[in-house]
Amino acid sequence: GAVVSQHPSRVICKSGTSVKIECRSLDFQATTMFWYRQFPKQSLMLMATSNEGSKATYEQGVEKDKFLINHASLTLSTLTVTSAHPEDSSFYICSARDWGAGGAYNEQFFGPGTRLTVL
């Protein structure tokens, strides 16, 4: 299957700083990318949908000013956690989707995740 990478895999930062996480589709063009958050022993929670060249769509309850998403190219989306606090510590996972020629429906490919720890 297609490969999605995330960078960094782990990050530790001080409270109040901002952290940027990159999500890249390595061998296909992703017109749509999704960002998820996962707390320990819980399921993945969808945060936002990111479409190339347009503003992200956030799920209810997700602060768009705190979690800035940019999808500037067909292979890269970034999530910036602004003014991070300890409660933002979590596992952040992205996924990418290639709609394919004619809008064919394809599966999402997930990145390996980024473990964020805010001290």
Next chain:
Amino acid sequence: DAKTTQPPSMDCAEGRAANLPCNHSTISGNEYVYWYRQIHSQGPQYIIHGLKNNETNEMASLIITEDRKSSTLILPHATLRDTAVYYCMLGSSNTGKLIFGQGTTLQVKP
């Protein structure tokens, strides 16, 4: 909220078939059934998806009931490396969103 329900946990003996059920009674006409799994501290891995016909690939088989209100994922010969959380989800062809439920923790035992 997730639109699927799965048992929280299941055990399976190594080498035997693992049958993981999923209920999705409110599925709509344009929604596909998707299965993913997540091994501890990794990103989810795609397994299989289907609309209404049964599907098979190198990893698993997906059996969807005729009324599409439930499905079963079959791992034909489970190995220890198949121990993971298995998620059954409905995916819309319009939005592409996948909403994760709590999944089934499958423990494959020697």
